[in-house]
Amino acid sequence: MKASLILLVEDNPRDAELTQRALKKSNVGNPIVHVSDGAEAIDFLFRQGAYADRAPADMPRLVLLDLKLPKVDGLDVLRALRADDRTRLVPVVMLTSSDEEQDVVRSYGLGANSFVRKPVDFAQFVEATRILGLYWLVVNRPPPAVVG
Numbered sequence: 001m002k003a004s005l006i007l008l009v010e011d012n013p014r015d016a017e018l019t020q021r022a023l024k025k026s027n028v029g030n031p032i033v034h035v036s037d038g039a040e041a042i043d044f045l046f047r048q049g050a051y052a053d054r055a056p057a058d059m060p061r062l063v064l065l066d067l068k069l070p071k072v073d074g075l076d077v078l079r080a081l082r083a084d085d086r087t088r089l090v091p092v093v094m095l096t097s098s099d100e101e102q103d104v105v106r107s108y109g110l111g112a113n114s115f116v117r118k119p120v121d122f123a124q125f126v127e128a129t130r131i132l133g134l135y136w137l138v139v140n141r142p143p144p145a146v147v148g
Contacts, residue, residue, distance in 0.1 A: 004061030004137070008034045009041040009077065010095075011069050015118065018125060019064065019095070026130035030061065030137060038072025041065070042080055045087055060090060062136045065112075067096040067103055075106055082111040089143045091136055 006023070010016040016034050023032065035041045041063075043049035047056065063081070067074040074094065081087040093114040094107045104115050116132065119125045 005031045005033055005058060006137075007041065007044060007060035007063045008032055009036075009038065009063065009065045009069065009074065010034065011036050011066060015066070015097075018122065019129065022122075022126040022129035023133055025126050026133050028129075028133035028137060030133075033060070036070075038069040038074060038077045040071075041069075041077050042072060045077075045081065045090075046084070059087070061142060063090055063092045064095045064132075065092055067094055067098050067107070075110060078107065078110045078112060091140070091142065093132060093136065095132075 006028075008016060008019055010019060013036075016036070020032055020034065023030075033044065035044055040050075044051045044054065045060075045063075047054050065074045065077060069077070074096070078092055078094075081090060081092060088111075091113045092111070093116055094103075094112045095116050095118060096103070097118050099117050107115050114132075116128060119128055
């Protein structure tokens with residue numbers, strides 16, 4: 001059985017690399033697809049543009065979504081995910097540097113499953129990522145349509 005993939009939507013190359021390193025250090029062996037803007041995330045999720053040939057079964061088990069993104073912001077990506085039956089149930093964790101209350105409220109209001117502020121300290125970031133991976137990929141039971 002193929003491991004379920006994680007979609008990492010992050011425009012900052014340093015943060016993307018840190019997230020991938022933290023997941024690897026936490027023994028999360030799931031494949032990670034990294035996209036760097038909201039438009040590319042939508043293309044991946046809905047199998048269009050450069051991702052038109054993506055197998056329908058390769059739907060992410062988890063989306064780690066930054067809030068502030070070029071082209072299409074994270075809230076608009078979340079809005080698109082929740083508006084479509086194919087992606088409505090995919091768990092989405094807002095993984096962002098924002099600590100604004102309005103961002104938290106808007107994210108949950110649009111259907112985010114979790115809102116996590118990125119810790120500045122790498123050790124804390126690794127631990128937060130380990131907990132996220134353990135919960136969303138091992139402990140949590142996704143709906144059958146989301147299991148890859």
